[in-house]
Amino acid sequence: MHDLLDQGVGVLDCARRLGLALNTVRRYARASEPDQLRRPPYYRACSVDLYRDHLRQRCADQLGVPVLHLFHQIKALGYTGSLNLLHKYLNQGRAENDRITPSPRRLTSWIMSRPTDLPSGRRAHPNELVVSCPEMTDLARLVGEFASILGERRGSDLDGCMRQVREAGLTELEPFLRGLDQDHDAAVAGLTVPYSNGPIEGVNTKNQADQTTNVRAVSFELLRHRILLT
Known part of the structure; x- marks a missing residue:
């Protein structure tokens, strides 16, 4: 091509x-x-995941170990799934040691998600990838810091977080920082006070939609009453 x-x-x-x-x-x-x-395949969590380390170790110690032997071993450890599920798990290579590097989009989604919302396996893999790169380590830490500022409404800590980003040399976030600088007071207020103009904007949008659809069907007085009653 x-x-x-x-x-x-x-x-x-x-x-x-x-x-x-x-x-x-x-x-x-x-x-x-x-x-x-190359894109890493996406697998749903299953009951074999709990015994992945054991399966990987057994396959490394004894090449060509029969799947039925592995089935009986993890069955003794508490495995409640079927033999067919174990066959499928091993054929997909999910017990192998090597992992394919995820796409940037998928790794970004992991970093932007709450750690508690990720399964344990998904939580460990991004941690391994992030630790291997100092810039990614700083990025993940600062994203978590900004998320806590956003969730806990600590607008007074925004300047400190922005300063840490610049000190870390994460130039890719510079456009985002410039946007915060331009609307600094509004950003701090949005991260501090519990008020929002969202309801007002919603009412305005609804009124504009009513006006667009009914301006030819109703009189101005009726439209005015509808807006006031709403």
Whole structure:
């Protein structure tokens, strides 16, 4: 595909020549290396997850160990699932030691989520990835700090959090910091006082919708009464 693109062939023409969907061609065109196209499969939590370390250790100690032996071993440890579920778990490679690096979007969603909302396995994996990079360690810590300021309405601590971001050298967050600087007083007030203009904006939107749909069907006086009664 990249050979065709280098020859000046358009993306749509590439899709036709290769027999692929246009979105697939666009996704491949954005990737400079095949590894960038790898995405970690998403698996739901199951009862085998509790015995993952044991299965991994047994498979490492004894190559080709029968699945039935593993089934009886974890059954003795309290496993309540079926043999078929264990077969599927092992065939998917979920007991292997190596893990595929998640996409930036998925890692971002993990960092932006409350740790208590993530399953234990999902909580451990992002922690391993974040610890391996000092910038990501600072980012995860500062995101958690900002979330606590937002949830606990500690607007007085906003300046300190912004200062820590700049000291950490996280230039990717500079546009966000500039936005906070431009509306500094409003941001501090929004993170401090319990009041919000959300209800007012909602009423205004409803009134505008009523006016748009009923301006030709009702008189001004009737529309005025409806707004006042609402």
